[in-house]
Amino acid sequence: MKDGPLVTLALAMLNVAVALLLSPLAEGVMRKLKAIVHSRTGPPLTQPYLDLLKLLGKEDLRTTGGLPYTLAPALALGSVLLLATLVPLGTAPPMGFAGDLIVLIYVAATSAVALILTAFASGSPYAAVGGSREMMMLLTVEPVLAIALVVGAVKSGTLSTGGILAWNAEHGPTISMAIAAVALFLALQAQAGKLPFDIPEAEQELMGGPLIEQSGPRLALFRWSLWAKQLVFAVLLVQVFVPWPHVGILAADVVLTLIKALVVLVLVGVIDVVNPRLRIEQAMGYYMRVALSALSALAFAVIGM
């Protein structure tokens, strides 16, 4: 990277701060949106912050011990924050390097893995069913993310996220990138755990699934990681695949990106509120079709469209 270590650190801190501090606000906006469609007044926009504060202040109750179980909430949130430093926000990703794309794909899956670990460790039958659903979702949604990013890599001829961003900003929209963007957007619905894909948590069937035995600070960290994850993914989507207009002034680009990400999350919220929940095998079939369609983007990319 061209910047010195201090600048890199500052940018990384910025990304982490955005993921941590703005994600509850984005969640609040989505809740408000839901309430409006429901003809409700809804909670104030700041409600997710208050939820976190309340949960963090509660007693830490655990159903079981063991290192994986104990560390899972921290692992979930930590991995999302690490992901945030690998995602470009207004400029190239602060912790980016040649080949960071591969790392990003792995890190993106880590918080889900932490959730699955918790589910199987917590010893509740609902959590076990929820955990296996989470695993099935991960196995079908993750390929969509990978294919979309590989399309970008093929197109721009680089394995770094920043490289794709730069190439895209310079060359303008292409068919393959557009298809990949749509695929990533569809994957975002499941990554954010929103309807019709909140199948692992399915309150009416599994009472929260993997999270059923989580409460207090542990639940707060899981919730926070989920909210941060949806914001980071929205940022990834709009930065890598829709980077225009790229002003070149960091502050303006950051603000622009966040606005675009919020628009994406509002769309996710709209889909959430007008859909019932799918069954797990219906959702898997859906994402397999999305993944196959996304492969066509790869074909377009190879022939240079």
Add this chain to the structure above:
Amino acid sequence: MASVQGVAAQVADAVARRIGRDLRVVSQGPVDTLRLDVAPKALRSATEELVQQRARFLVTVGIDTRSLSADFRILHLFSLDSAHLFVVLECAADANDPHVDSITSVIPGANWSEREYRDAIGVTPDGHPDPRRLLLADDWPEGVFPLRRDFPYDYKPPSVEGVAPRLKEPPEGASVLPIGPFFPVLEEPSYWRLFVEGETVVGCDYRGFYNHRGIEKLGDSVLTYNEIPYLAERICGICGFIHSTCYCQAVEKAAGIEVPRRARYIRTIMLELERIHSHLLWLGIAGHILGFDTVLMQTWRMREPVMWLAEEISGNRKTYGMNTIGGLRRDLPAAVIPKILEVLDEVERESIAVRNAIIGDTTLLARTKSVGILTNEWARQVCVVGPPARGSGVPIDARLDHPYAAYDELPPRLCTQEAGDTWSRVVVRVDELLDSIRQVRDALARLPDGEVLTEVKDEIPPHRIGISVVEAPRGEAVHFVMTGDDNRPYRWRVRAPTYPNLQAMPAMIDHAAIADVPITLGSLDPCFSCTERVEAIDVNTRAVRVYSHKELMAMSRRRGQGGGRR
């Protein structure tokens, strides 16, 4: 009525041919009720004959008649729907060693009924396939039967720690996923013990009756005829008027009381208003079970004006307190009629919008089509009623089969579907919702003038029976009354529609995905109740303050003041 008596004679003949002299007495209760008294050993073959005559099993009533005829009596109630006829198949059981043959092998739907009379009056159904406890608490002592007449209504057996229901164990390789006794989508306590392999349900067991309130016991030991309607109304938080109507009709039938035509019309209007708000409520819950909260919020918003109508008419959103033996305590005020019509227009417009939205929703279709299939054959065998029956192509509707209130003059449309899946039950209910709106309009347009109450001056003669059915939103409710002395029934038996419908559930979720279990259960229609108003009492001054709907809404929206903080 000639045809009713003709069919009654035919049925009696057929049973007589089958069991010969074991058919001891043929008599008539009220005009639509045929009573067949058979010898205990012929009970099963008489049942087989009735099933061949296409009689539909309703419920069994066990009566402790030791003070009358030194025996227990078991009454199996049947309905010949097309002939508008009830058939009572009864037999005696020895007072000292009470046994009768079980008929569950002939009619699977008699399963719970037979377990219930065993629990309640201590007559053993011989050859019952599943003789476990149904009704009584797990720590209730053996050999104590609460519906025997020498059992005091206020007796409380000592509670015992560490008892558990006798539940089935999962088959090998399957694990247990409990749904209940308390679960987010179960509004009332009931315990479904699911046996699952991965995501597939391979079996289940059920334990219910956690909320048994001893209502029937109070009816024949404490309350009087005219007090019972208010208790009957509290059987259900949604279809209260249905139960009070059904009880009143049973007594009116037994005693031969004619209800004024205007009262019958107003009963019809209230019953249909209840169906409208109940079906809207159900649609919302079904949406919620599938995670589709937008449907929940919107249908419950649409439903609210119907509740306000009920309040305007009766003074209460629920438990109207309007029914009494012989008619109504309160007339329908003329001023409210334009308001009803106005609300109906609005509900109809919005219901059609919801229907169109639902029908076009592919995700919703994916979650309900071919889900929780109840086959026509099984629906008939378990004697399922209401929308679940009609959704499986069983054309029964108490309003048509045994016209009561004003339904002889205002027949409803029979809404049926053939597929038997959850989607069919959704369609049936939405059709019925719209038809109910039409019916209230028709009833209002033709509402006759006159009295709303026939005063009952004479004493109600004892030891007569009356069977009454009412088509509740969930299906047919049955009330049986045997009149008694002391101005109260000798026996009052209530069968709510969920009683037969729940028995169909295990077959409906067999080899289903776990995700489909809540909506399948929900498609049989759960119950819900909520309050709108709060009465607050200042403990220091004893001042009572009633908060209005608006005030409560404003308070709940004001930040930092909710949750009872002051």
